[in-house]
Amino acid sequence: MKRFFLCLGVLGLLWSCGSDDPPPAPEGANLIFPDQNSECTTGVNVSETLSQVTFRWQASIHTDSYTLNVVNLETNVPQTISTAATSASLSIAKGTPYSWSVNSVNSQSDQTATSETWLFYNSGFQTTYAPFPAQLVNPVSGSTVQKSIANEVVLKWMGADVENDITSFEVFFSDENPPTTSIGTTNPDTMELNVGVTSNTVYFWKVITTDQEGNTSDSGLFEFKVF
Template sequence: MRKLIYIICLAFLVFGCSRSSVDNGDGGEDIENPDENPNPDSPLAVTLVFPHEDSLCNEGTDLTPTESTVFFEWQASDKAENYVVYIKNILTGDVIQRQTTNDKVPVVINRATPYSWYVESSDGTKSEKSATWKFFNAGPGVQTYAPFPATINAPAMAASINGGNVTLQWTGSDVDNDIVGYDIYLGTNNNPDIHTSDVTTNELSVSVTSGTIYYWKVVTKDAVGNTSDSDVFQFKVL
């Protein structure tokens, strides 16, 4: 039986999903990057089914103005004996953790709130993590949705790279599909200043200096003025 892990991470947007039955619990790990090398192609790892990736979740039960019960579902693995579901509230960083031997579990979550989630499956001797999906749990009266925080792809957190130029790469997503651009913040302190505004691609080449640690983040912008900030990443130039 696994222990519940409790942690607090970062914050970002707003919005939600629905369905309920199971207590809420805070804590967990950084589920945006739950593993340095997740292996979703392993026979032990599961494929996520619902809530769908980068979607608006408007299915749920036990609805109240602030909460609903959502059934988290995945394709069962023939190798797995146990599953642990990690569900992160992107706004607060709180993580709900649920253990089950089934291929679905109902969880009470906030409405009008963005979440990310993944499943860790185990066979008693080893475990594997699934891919991580993001979704919004729909809320009453919400007509427009802020983008999800961008996922940083490269350089990886705390990576060491050669000097000269480096290509910053990220992935943006939004349930409204109305992202209009990105502002890139880059600098040598952990609260970097803006470097380039209104980037319309998912990468940017920047000049860097050897022997320096850089910090950077991505602010995603949509057509109606909503924004979201990614985590601040860092890399070292050799």
């Protein structure tokens, strides 16, 4: 009898240990369409200003559902939709730059995974497109950073264009909001710039991208504080 209860106790211990294993976290989905840095021309006409675009991605493991995130890069207004499928349709503005990404969700896990973020233009009536607004990478907006021994911080960004004809990036940087001081212009292959900073100061910056047609785009404003 003692041996019987001992076996039950061991089984119960094994079961309780197994139940503590965390559920597997989902993995990020691979995006398929609209393509990165492309013009999307497959939208279904909804109105003079809107078309319906179907977004597609590959299934990711340990995933029950997905959240599609689409952001208008001119207004920074997001649109989201949740689905168990690997595609979803949204009505979005014509002739407008967007970013999109997908979050993978496992209902048994408190962790989520996020795909890469891709940029595209939803086709409109124009024959030439402005560059995508530069994506400011570093310093992260709202962060506090350490300056270098030379009292400098490196500003980094990413730029892209449907027609691949960017000619320059102009950087505006100041401790005033908004920054009106242009501190330099870089060529299309240079997407970082060293700037002089002072401790205990908040700085604001943005990047204006220009292409061969003279079209421009504004990155929007980022801010950071220096230790």
